[in-house]
Amino acid sequence: MRTLGSADVPAFLELAAKDPVVNVFVDYRARMTRLDPTWLGGEVIGRFVGGELVAALHIGANLVPVQAGPVDLQEFARHLRGSPATWATLVGPHTAVERLWALLQDDYDAPRAERWRQPHLELTGAPAVPGDPLVRRTTEADLAALYPACVAMYTEEVGVSPETGGGGPLYRARVRQLVNRGWSFARFDESGRVLFKAEVASVTPYAAQVQGVWVAPHARGHGLAAAGMARVAEIALAEIAPTVSLYVNEWNLPARAAYARAGFVETARFSTIMF
DSSP, X not given: OEEOOGGGHHHHHHHHTTSTTTTHHHHHHHHHHTTOHHHHTSEEEEEEETTEEEEEEEESSEEEEESOOHHHHHHHHHHHTTSXXXXXXXXXXXXXXXXXXXXXXXXXXXXXXXXXXXXXXXXXXXXXXXXXXXXXXXXXXXXXXXXXXXXXXXXXXXXXXXXXXXXHHHHHHXXXXXHHHTOEEEEEOTTSOEEEEEEEEEEOSSOEEEEEEEEOGGGTTSSHHHHHHHHHHHHHHHHTOSOEEXXXXXXXXXXXHHHHHHTOEEEEEEEEEEO
């Protein structure tokens, strides 16, 4: 077992491609950073058997197991023990996350939130409902209205503001980056306020993963999420990637119903543990 570097990128991408939509985040990170620890803000460690890369663990702001079975997870847990918890979340396929946390929980502080069995959803064909024609890509001119909506979504979803501890400038830069990439979508009302928004956060040749889906509280219950996600999917499928994916909290029944109406189907279960 060792830290992976740029020479290992082809092998890592081959590993991620064993489940390319589920592994879209780590696949995207590898393509963007070439597994350079400076750009990763951490490292990816790999486990080899007979010279072949059989599993990996992304260690950064997110701790993410990749194609890891029980033996791999035991080795990864052994590697992590005694090191400070630099990650904010442990996230990935449910079984791997559950097993890894069972191995680590006696060595680290209790998490502040545990979200088990989050449905992982995919859409590859045409959405099941017409897309909302008022949902569009955002521009820098939209940032004044878009940024507060992003903060509201993050705070509602995570339980703390992204601006906590002086994180506002970094979060604003992330929002602007997604806008400039053409990965931010929203519908605005007549006064310029955001009614619906979503972002594509990770992209590979296989998939585009959507995050940050949010409907303004006063506009909920009117079908904006289903039609909005249908429109985001239409654009993403036509211009970004052949599959659109996301994962959602199991208890968020309105969101799950909206995604189902839009045509998304469950293909796996994720878990997210927040620290």
